[in-house]
Amino acid sequence: MDITQAQTFLAIVECGNFIEASKRVYVTQSTVSARIKSLEEQLGKPLFIRSKGGCELTPAGQQFYRFAHSMVRIWEEAKHHVAVPEGYEDTLIIGGQYSLWNRLLVQWVPHFQALMPNVALRCSIGMPARLIREMGEGVMDIAVVYQPEQRPGMHVEELFDDQLILVTTDLSIPLHKNYIYNDLGETFRSTHAAAFPDLHNPGLTINLGAIGVNLVIRNKGAAYFPRRIVQDYLNKGVLFKIETAPEFSYPAYVVYQEEFSTPHIMESALSSLRDIANMAQTGDLPPPFWQKLISK
Known part of the structure; x- marks a missing residue:
């Protein structure tokens, strides 16, 4: 059996139809x-009941299903370990949304490297659907x-609350x-x-x-952003918080594989992520690197 057959089978189960x-x-x-x-010919059994509405x-x-999931997982783990660079104990693959790399994960990378210098890192960026799909595939x-999105074999933990605030470049503009x-x-x-x-269709x-x-x-505009993202602009007077506007809770989560081949590496990664998240919440993260360059 080709591993791509098992991957395709799982994709159909998750999407609900062959087209998606x-x-x-x-x-x-x-x-x-x-x-x-x-695949059905090899197994000697039909795997799906097809209909116009899906399958x-x-x-x-x-x-x-459970065997396909295990096969794909084992295959990805095998590729994972074979790809470990020479001189390193293991490789950790981490992905994050765009806003969560800014002033959070970029701070975590050197923090983790100092704790685990023998672990190679592979970092990627993307939207939640793709990141969670790759988690499910063991990539x-x-x-x-x-x-x-909660899926079997993954643990979801709230990391911190990225409070959303309304900011503007000019408080005098309606x-x-x-x-x-x-x-x-x-x-x-x-x-x-x-x-x-009444503010449902902005231009x-x-x-x-x-x-x-x-x-x-x-554009000299106003918009909602996580406080963590705009705090430096607020400090510099480039943006201003609209105090009368409501604030919204916007929690960020860390999703990780429940079964990781080297648990001490995973625990170190999670512990250091929690530390950086706490620093982000309290405003104790170092300033962005570009501020240091400007001040020189």
Whole structure:
């Protein structure tokens, strides 16, 4: 059996149909169908009951699911260990959302390296859906995201609350004239709609993570951002907090593999992440590197 058959099978289970699964594994729908047909022939049992609305697992498919998940997991772990650079004990793969790399994970990397100099790091950035999918496939060990999806074999832990505040470049400009809607996910959309029922269709909507601050400043606008992201701009007088606006809770989570081959490395990574998160909450993180360069 080809490992891609098991990966394709899992993608169909998670997506609910062959069309969406083909997008996830980056092949045509006909290729997905061919892989599953071949897999069913090898197993001698049908794995899916197909219908216009999608597909569901047969009893044989339900039995095969746990084996497919284990096979893909073992395969990814094997690649993981084979790829460990010479001179290192292990490799830790971590991913995070765009805003969570800014002034958080970039601070964590050297902190962890000082604790675990014999562990190689691979870092990536992306949206929660891709990061959690790679966690499920065993491609990634840790993901730091705002809106995690619970999946088997993963543990989800709240890391800290990235409080959202409304900031502006000019307090004298009425909000309806310079407001920029920063799309921060489904929970934010509902709480924002309740707080601002008349501010539902601004002329500019962004979903750019931390770099969206630059656009807001360039456009002399106002928008919601995590306090951690804009604190330095507030300190410098580049942005100003609108004190009358409500603040919103915006928790960040760390998602990690429950079974990791070297538990002491995972525990060190999690412990150091908690330390950096606490520093971010209390404002004790070092200033951004670019401030040091400007001051020289």
